[in-house]
Amino acid sequence: MNSPDKNLVTVRAVVDQGLTVAQAAARFGVSRRWVHVLLRRYEADGRDGIAPRSRARRSRPGTTVAAVRDRILVLRRHLAASGADAGPETIAWHLQQEGLRVSSSSTIRRILHAEGLIVPAPNKRPKASYIRFEADLPNGCWQADITHWYLADGTRVEILDFLDDHSRDLLHIRAAAAYSGPMVVEALQSLIDEHGVPASTLTDNGLVFTARLAGRKGGRNGFEQLLQAHHIVQKNGHPGHPQTQGKIERFHQTLKRWLRARPRPATITDLQALLDQFAHWYNHQRPHRSVGRRTPAAAYAALPKATPAATTEPEWRARTDKIAVSGTVSLRYAGKLRHLGIGRAHAGQPVLMLIHDRHVVTSLAETGEVIAEHHIDPNRDYQRPTRPPA
Structure with a gap:
């Protein structure tokens, strides 16, 4: 035991009673090195010098400094209020962009937990349990879907979006009162003109995307005919199984969380202005975990584009x-x-x-x-x- 009384007895046995360092060490059950340490301290500072000292490290490199900790909390609240992703990995990315020392995501998570800013979800399905599919190259697959939003007066408006499967780049997002087949065809053709021909598309079984569940009484619809003309492979999810279009479903969650953080637009034009702001933020300012914390625009530009690899079956x-x-x-x-x-x-x-x-x-x-x-x-x-x- 390192006590002040024992330390004093050990020192005085040497100084006042003439024991050697080896004799004092053997008598009091300590090392000779420790006796030498006590003698140096006693000579320098007297009784205060041999008082027990804390064995804790004087510096803790892994401890998050107060300024960084405060910035983590500010970022969490700001990102959440703006409808953006506010998880530990996203916060770490923002700290890095600001030139601050980047804490590990687990450290950030502990700080958020301590402040009550993360609600535990023990029943949430772990990410490791999902089987992920991803196109190898940009334009390897475009996912498309139609979701909806409401204007300030309660009017329901539809939103058509196209997402690149590999990079998560948002290629197209536009609002309309309602989408018809020709409108979807026009959107796809404009994307092909701008970005090139994709190797495949993935959609649900909405009639604007496919006529296959309508018994093909009218043959292929316009979307299918355009795919056929460019030899684009068409993929459709199984009815009642939206997980097939998991990427675009999660994208819609991100979109609507962002929209909910802002006042309802009064008109479709106002909504489109919001969607344009969102597209710029999503593609150029928001890091995406699935593409190595790069922005989707950077991931889309990083590799050569895929092209159709096979001819499609004629009608x-x-x-x-x-x-x-x-x-x-x-x-x-x-x-x-x-x-x-x-x-x-x-x-x-x-x-x-x-x-x-x-x-x-x-x-x-x-x-x-x-x-x-x-x-x-x-x-x-x-x-x-x-x-x-x-």
Whole structure:
């Protein structure tokens, strides 16, 4: 035991009673080195010098200094109030950007816990339990979806977004009263013009994205036709299983948390202005854990872009109809109803149409006689026959 009384007895046994250092060490059960230390201290400072001293380290490199700790708390409150990510790893990234000594995320988490700024969630599914899928390159897969938000007067507005699967770069986000198939096609075509052709897309089974659950009564819709034209592989999630589109679902959580931190916009124009601000923040100012704490824009620009690797399956379809009085038959192509000119001479007769992509051959149902052929022009409603009517 290191007590002041024992230390004093040890020292005085040497100084006043003439014991050697070795004898004092053996008598009092201490090391000779310790006896020498006590003698030096006693000579320098008297009885105060041999008082027990704290064995704690004089410096603690791992201790978070007060200024950094205060900044951690300020960042947490500021990020949370602005609707941004405010977790320990995000806070560590912001500290680094500010040139401060970066505490480990576990240290930041302990500080937040101590201040009551993190609510424990013991039942939350651990991140390690998720099976993650990610495209190897930018443009390897674009995820698309439509979500909604509300204006100040309660009007429901739809938001269409496209997200690059590899980099999480937000390629497109736009608000509209409601989205139709042609509007989605226009958005995809503009993205292709700007960023190049992706290798694949991943969406849910909404009718603006696919007609496969509608029994393909109208064939491929406009979105599917555009994918076919560029040889883009189409992927759709399983009905009732939104986890397939997990990245864009989590993106919507980030988007809506950010929007909730701001007043409701009065108009769609006001909402679009907010979405433009969000897109800049999300792509250029927000670090993303899944891409090594880089911004999505940096991750998107870091690697060469993927391109379609295979041809896609052409559309094959058979349809029966009856020629109208006007001498036309109707055919839904790329999500729009087209009218194919046959001729009034055949009005009222049942026909069979065999469709191979844009090529349509029409024959009389009773005799099999081919009476017209068409090559669909996607930009027109009325289609003139390439083979004159019989």
